[in-house]
Amino acid sequence: xxxxxxxxxxxxxxxxxxxxxxxxxxxxxxxxxxxxxxxxxxxxxxxxxxxxxxxxxxxxxxxxxxxxxxxxxxxxxxxxxxxxxxxxxxxxxxxxxxxxxxxxxxxxxxxxxxxxxxxxxxxxxxxxxxxxxxxxxxxxxxxxxxxxxxxxxxxxxxxxxxxxxxxxxxxxxxxxxxxxxxxxxxxxxxxxxxxxxxxxxxxxxxxxxxxxxxxxxxxxxxxxxxxxxxxxxxxxxxxxxxxxxxxxxxxxxxxxxxxxxxxxxxxxxxxxxxxxxxxxxxxxxxxxxxxxxxxxxxxxxxxxxxxxxxxxxxxxxxxxxxxxxxxxxxxxxxxxxxxxxxxxxxxxxxxxxxxxxxxxxxxxxxxxxxxxxxxxxxxxxxxxxxxxxxxxxxxxxxxxxxxxxxx
Amino acid sequence: xxxxxxxxxxxxxxxxxxxxxxxxxxxxxxxxxxxxxxxxxxxxxxxxxxxxxxxxxxxxxxxxxxxxxxxxxxxxxxxxxxxxxxxxxxxxxxxxxxxxxxxxxxxxxxxxxxxxxxxxxxxxxxxxxxxxxxxxxxxxxxxxxxxxxxxxxxxxxxxxxxxxxxxxxxxxxxxxxxxxxxxxxxxxxxxxxxxxxxxxxxxxxxxxxxxxxxxxxxxxxxxxxxxxxxxxxxxxxxxxxxxxxxxxxxxxxxxxxxxxxxxxxxxxxxxxxxxxxxxxxxxxxxxxxxxxxxxxxxxxxxxxxxxxxxxxxxxxxxxxxxxxxxxxxxxxxxxxxxxxxxxxxxxxxxxxxxxxxxxxxxxxxxxxxxxxxxxxxxxxxxxxxxxxxxxxxxxxxxxxxxxxxxxxxxxxxxxxxxxxxxxxxxxxxxxxxxxxxxxxxxxxxxxxxxxxxxxxxxxxxxxxxxxxxxxxxxxxxxx
Numbered sequence: 001x002x003x004x005x006x007x008x009x010x011x012x013x014x015x016x017x018x019x020x021x022x023x024x025x026x027x028x029x030x031x032x033x034x035x036x037x038x039x040x041x042x043x044x045x046x047x048x049x050x051x052x053x054x055x056x057x058x059x060x061x062x063x064x065x066x067x068x069x070x071x072x073x074x075x076x077x078x079x080x081x082x083x084x085x086x087x088x089x090x091x092x093x094x095x096x097x098x099x100x101x102x103x104x105x106x107x108x109x110x111x112x113x114x115x116x117x118x119x120x121x122x123x124x125x126x127x128x129x130x131x132x133x134x135x136x137x138x139x140x141x142x143x144x145x146x147x148x149x150x151x152x153x154x155x156x157x158x159x160x161x162x163x164x165x166x167x168x169x170x171x172x173x174x175x176x177x178x179x180x181x182x183x184x185x186x187x188x189x190x191x192x193x194x195x196x197x198x199x200x201x202x203x204x205x206x207x208x209x210x211x212x213x214x215x216x217x218x219x220x221x222x223x224x225x226x227x228x229x230x231x232x233x234x235x236x237x238x239x240x241x242x243x244x245x246x247x248x249x250x251x252x253x254x255x256x257x258x259x260x261x262x263x264x265x266x267x268x269x270x271x272x273x274x275x276x277x278x279x280x281x282x283x284x285x286x287x288x289x290x291x292x293x294x295x296x297x298x299x300x301x302x303x304x305x306x307x308x309x310x311x312x313x314x315x316x317x318x319x320x321x322x323x324x325x326x327x328x329x330x331x332x333x334x335x336x337x338x339x340x341x342x343x344x345x346x347x348x349x350x351x352x353x354x355x356x357x358x359x360x361x362x363x364x365x366x367x368x369x370x371x372x373x374x375x376x377x378x379x380x381x382x383x384x385x386x387x388x389x390x391x392x393x394x395x396x397x398x399x400x401x402x403x404x405x406x407x
Numbered sequence: 408x409x410x411x412x413x414x415x416x417x418x419x420x421x422x423x424x425x426x427x428x429x430x431x432x433x434x435x436x437x438x439x440x441x442x443x444x445x446x447x448x449x450x451x452x453x454x455x456x457x458x459x460x461x462x463x464x465x466x467x468x469x470x471x472x473x474x475x476x477x478x479x480x481x482x483x484x485x486x487x488x489x490x491x492x493x494x495x496x497x498x499x500x501x502x503x504x505x506x507x508x509x510x511x512x513x514x515x516x517x518x519x520x521x522x523x524x525x526x527x528x529x530x531x532x533x534x535x536x537x538x539x540x541x542x543x544x545x546x547x548x549x550x551x552x553x554x555x556x557x558x559x560x561x562x563x564x565x566x567x568x569x570x571x572x573x574x575x576x577x578x579x580x581x582x583x584x585x586x587x588x589x590x591x592x593x594x595x596x597x598x599x600x601x602x603x604x605x606x607x608x609x610x611x612x613x614x615x616x617x618x619x620x621x622x623x624x625x626x627x628x629x630x631x632x633x634x635x636x637x638x639x640x641x642x643x644x645x646x647x648x649x650x651x652x653x654x655x656x657x658x659x660x661x662x663x664x665x666x667x668x669x670x671x672x673x674x675x676x677x678x679x680x681x682x683x684x685x686x687x688x689x690x691x692x693x694x695x696x697x698x699x700x701x702x703x704x705x706x707x708x709x710x711x712x713x714x715x716x717x718x719x720x721x722x723x724x725x726x727x728x729x730x731x732x733x734x735x736x737x738x739x740x741x742x743x744x745x746x747x748x749x750x751x752x753x754x755x756x757x758x759x760x761x762x763x764x765x766x767x768x769x770x771x772x773x774x775x776x777x778x779x780x781x782x783x784x785x786x787x788x789x790x791x792x793x794x795x796x797x798x799x800x801x802x803x804x805x806x807x808x809x810x811x812x813x814x815x816x817x818x819x820x821x822x823x824x825x826x827x828x829x830x831x832x833x834x835x836x837x838x839x840x841x842x843x844x845x846x847x848x849x850x851x852x853x854x855x856x857x858x859x860x861x862x863x864x865x866x867x868x869x870x871x872x873x874x875x876x877x878x879x880x881x882x883x884x885x886x
Contacts, residue, residue, distance in 0.1 A: 049552035052545070053529075059546040063494075074716045074733065074740035076556050116495065178639035182549075 009114075009121030019325065020317040021124070025108050027152035028126040028311065032106040035145050037128055040105050042088035045070070048078040050087055053298055057084065057271075058186065064114040081112035086271070086292065086308055087299065089129045094301025102132035108313065120314065126287075127310035131296070135305060136244065139275045140251045142289055142309050146279050147257065149311060150286070155319060157286070159257060160278040161248065162265040164290075165241030166213065166227075173235045174202040188214060188264050206234050217262040220249050224261060241274075248275050271295040277309070281319055287311035328405040329358045331365035333373045344374055348394065355398035370404050372397055412456040413613055416471065416479035417449070418464040419813055422599055425506035426480050429599070433619040445837060447816030454615050460820075463811035465536075468602065472496040475821045477607040478616055480504065483597035484511045484537060484576055487632045491539035497605035500629040502621040507599040509576050511537065513544060514588035516567035522591045525572075527551060527640025534562040534570035540594060540632065541574040547634035559709040559811075561663065563588060564692040568658070569704075569719045597630045657701050657861075657868040660715070660723035662708040663690055669751035669851045670724045676879035679872060700868040709788075715856050716740045721869060724748070727849040728755055728789060728828060735791035745873060746853040748880050753830040755792065757844035760819035768800055768844050775823055782806050786814055786822035793826040796846060815840060 006012065013021060029039070048067045051057050057065075066081040073079070082088050089105060097103050106128040115121050128145065130138045143159055150157040167188065171181040187195035200210055209230040212218075218226065224246050231238045245261065252259055265278060276290025289309020297303040332349045335341050342361075349359040352372070365371045371382040378392045381400050384407075391397050417440060418426055427441030436452040437459050449459040462470060467481040468489040474497075489496050513522075525531065529552045535541040538557035545553040556565070562573045563586040574594070577583045583590040601620050607613065662670050668687055674680040674697075681703060684694030692705050706714070711723035712733030722745075730744060757768060765771035775783060783805040787793035790809035797805045810817065814827050815838040828849065829835055829842060853876055861869055 049554075052549075052553065053551035059549070062546050063543075069736070071737060072739050074713060074737035074742070076554050076713060076717075078555075178637070180636065182637040 009119060011120055011122065015325070016322060017317065019323065020320045021313060023320060024149075024153065024311075024313050024316045025126065028106075028108065028149050028313075031145060031149045031152060032128060034148075035104070035141065037104040037106040040089065040092060040107050041109060042082065042085065042092055042107065044082055044110075045079045046082050046088055046091070048080045050091055050299055051080060051083065057087070060186070061113070066112050066114065082109075083111055083113050085109055085111060085125055085127050085310065086129060087295070089127070089308070090131075090292075090296045090301070090306065091299055093129070093131050093304075093306075094296055094299060097131075098296075098301055098304070100132075102130070102134060105129045105131070124313040125310040126313050127308060128289075129306060129308035131304060131306040133305055134307065135274070135291070136247045136251075138307050139244075139248050139291060142307060143248075143252060143257070143277055143279075144255070146287055146289075146309055146311060150279065150281065150316075153316065153320060155281045155286075155316070158280040159252065159259040160217070160262050160265060160280060161245060161259045162262050162276045162278075162290075163241040163245050163274060164272045164276060165244075165274065166238055166263045169235050169237035169241065170199070170203070170206075170210070170213065170231075172237060174199055176202075203234070206231070209234075213263045215264075217260050220253055220259055220261065221246065224249060227261075227263075244275055271298070274307070279309075279311070281316075284315055284319065285312070286315050286319070327358050328369060328401070329360055329366055330370045330372060330401050332359060332361045333365065333371050334361060334363050335373065348372065348374060348379070351394045352398055352401070355394070357398060357401050370401060372401075413458070413478065413611070413616060414476045415451075415457055415459040415616060416462050416467045416476040416481075417459050418467060418481050418599075419461050420464055422464055422480070422482065422507045423461075426504070426599060429504045429506045430480075430620075435616070435619055445834075447813060447838065456615060460816050461813055462816070463813050465811040466813070468496070468498055470821065471498050471602055471604050474604050474606060477604055477611060477613055478620075479602050480599055481602065482507055482509055482576070482599050483630065484509065484540070484595055486600070486602060487511075487595055488537045488539050491537075491543045491632065499603045499605050499608055501601045501603050501608075501617070503597075503629070504599045504601060504620070508596075509578055509598065510580075510593055511540065511574065511576055511595040512580070512583050512590045513592040513594060514563070514566065514573050514575060514583050514586075514590050515571065517584075517587055517589050519567065519571075519589065522548075522635065523638065524641055525550065526638030530554065531572060532556055532565075532570040533572045533574060534558050534565035535574035536560060536562055536576075537574050541572075543632065544574060544592075544594065544634060547637070549637045556710075556713065558707065560707040561692065561705070561710070564704060564706055569714055592635055594634070595630060595632050600629065655700065655864045657722070657865050657872070658720050659701060659703050659872065660711045660720045660725070661685060661694070661703055661705045662711070662724055662726075663705050664707065666708050666724070666726055666751060666851060669748070673724065673748045673750055673851060673876060673879065676883060677872075677875040678879075679875055698868065698871070700864050701872065712740065712742045712854065715854055716742045718856060718859070721855065721859070721861070721865070722872060723854050724851060725854050726751065727847070727852050728792075730852065730854055731755075731847065731849075732789040732791045735789075735795045741857040741859075742854055743857050744852045745855045746877055746880060748851045748853060748876065749884055751849075751851040753828045753849055754842075755789070755846040755849055756827060756829050756842045757796065757846065758818065758825040758827045758829070758835060758840050759823065759843050761839045761841050762819065763823075763841075763843075766843065771824075771843055772802065780823070783824060784808055784822040785824045785826060786810050786817040787826035788812060788814060789826055792846065796826060 065083040067078045070079045085107060108126050110122050110124045112122050147157050171184055184195055196214055228242050271292040272290040273293045274291030278288035279286050287310055291307040293305040296306060332345045334345050345361045349361050352359045368384055370384055373380045378390055379397050381389045381391055381397055383404055430437055437449050440449050447461050451457045464481045465485050467479040468486045470476045471479045486498060531550055531553045533541045534556040536558055538555050541555045556570055563575045565573050580590045671686055679697050681694035681697050684691040690705055694703050696703055708725045708729045711725040712730055714720040715723050733740060759771055763771050763774055765774050781804060783802050785793045785797055785805055786808040788810055790807050793807045808822055814825050818825055818840060
């Protein structure tokens, strides 16, 4: 075909990829249920304004959403294919579940964001949201839960921790107003080196320490202590964020989980207000999350603290080893094409399926799979190697098929 | 005959004169362009390899991006409007022609507070002919829950009643003020540029035009869109809410452009013609009201259904074409036709090139398929109607090209099919087009919102206006 029929950036998931995807999903679902989370699903269409409300998604991200006027758009009110699931989950909570107490939700759903060229524009996320007062144990729980999912999949995760309060405190100390802070923070995240120079000029007393905070990463508790001694005198507002991080790091290190600290890490999401983290496997970012205490009130709900994370299901599935389908599919061979033969073939297939086997009715058997035929009162089983066995009952056929699947 | 090697897109409208003079002084005489010839396809004296075509300025960057035209002349604002939504478009800015200087401004009604006060305000309405730029502005300033009203024109007339902000093109700040608005922020300043399709530039010899047009001055850096930084939420929200609508005034929209003379006639017959500001040869945005309790505003007919749907306007005199377009896109809209004023009649029709050997759509489709065309391109100022028609007629794989005007020139090179208004068929014949299907008859009508509760004086004025227009329309029909 000279021109693909698929839309650009959209992927088909073939059976083999789907099997890997399901493994990720099942590991995630099992882990979430083990930690007491319940599954939800949110609609694919949401109002655009839910996402443009200040403090939710950054303009860079909003510049990549799929927004349009739908059939109801007569007032000019746009809708959007959800570019993120945390904001819809927060909306769901504010609209229907906001009755106090801790709410623990998880979901497996897709998000849509424009990406250049042939990069994927639809991504599947396994996400959890922990809504209600859960600091500090919730911050630790999310990281442990994420690592547990990855461990189930046989993947070793590296944890990278951050806290948006660190950079915000420095920017406020530099005498920048809110809008200048946001603009400069965007530039720091974009890796714009002149932003660091500009900041250094505004905070000469911090000098080279800024380099340590914004352009470096460090190892766990030790690096946190270094930040504390370099900054808390000059930037007292950093003390709170450093304390929050120290608790999380202390707990994780106590459980034998090492983590990197990276102050300038959170991209494109403005709703994080506290500790944030990323999970990496062999250098691939496979997920991340953090605390977003202001989000629910920003979209019109009560002031409720919350945190959450999402794993990139597609990235994880691609990291798993390919595996062949384990299921043996037996074929009930069709002897003739009249109604009576069809009925007897489907009756046999149905009886075998009731025994927990996968069975199809076909004229042609699948390559390398066993075939069952009706022969008078009994049955003939043609094994994968071609040998024939005469069997008297459906139960005996089922037993023989199970044996063949084990070989 | 070989197709001309180089295709040049030239602007109609205000930029036509200045662009013609700029081309002229570069030694390129486009026959009939400066004089405003009715023909859309023009040639350049002494350059047989070049074919020029006249478009609405807005459509030029799109035609260049599509690769239908190699070179074009248009204002920077329309290039930025394309870039704001489609950053990867293949349009290259080649040279400043130095004519048609204009700026793009964010403006509010006179006396409204400045840019800083907008921070954190929910639900701001921004009217603009440049909706993508307006959207970029709202995102950059992080306005929460804003609404961009994409309009066909007259955005400067929207604040304060029908929008909180307008993003408009104007020569300078004084020109913004002349509309009764205060400029808050200048997004862009520039003039008309020569633009090119990147691929054409890389593969095609365009020198017969590039030489004369880019020769003179050295390359100047093209100005680009400036966006303000994020606006922090203002502390108190008091004093910044939009001016409350005057509760007991009935608001009515009147059309400018082609519809104007029909609306004037209908209003005159009904005894509702504004004593000043709206007539055959005059039009101001806010004409004097003929009766107490009624407020009139002159805007583009295309934009009326939305304003009626959202309740900003109570009544509007609009063409059925615009109402049908709105309802084709938004079937749940609460706008309806209240009264057929029976004037300004024309047919909305499916139109093809004279050369298509077919008398109906089925034969035309067969002809295009026979030529190996896989996608049928449908150009229209009414993309909603065109889309509904294409679906309903089983066009198969088709592409609707929304255009701003000058539609007759699109067939046959840039579209197979036009969905187009035709009154007498003369313009069709002049442009070597023919009608193959009629969609519906459009006339001037009165539109209003469904199920709107009105009471008190507003109700009385509403009934009075509708009754006067109805009896005048009936009288006109019985003549």
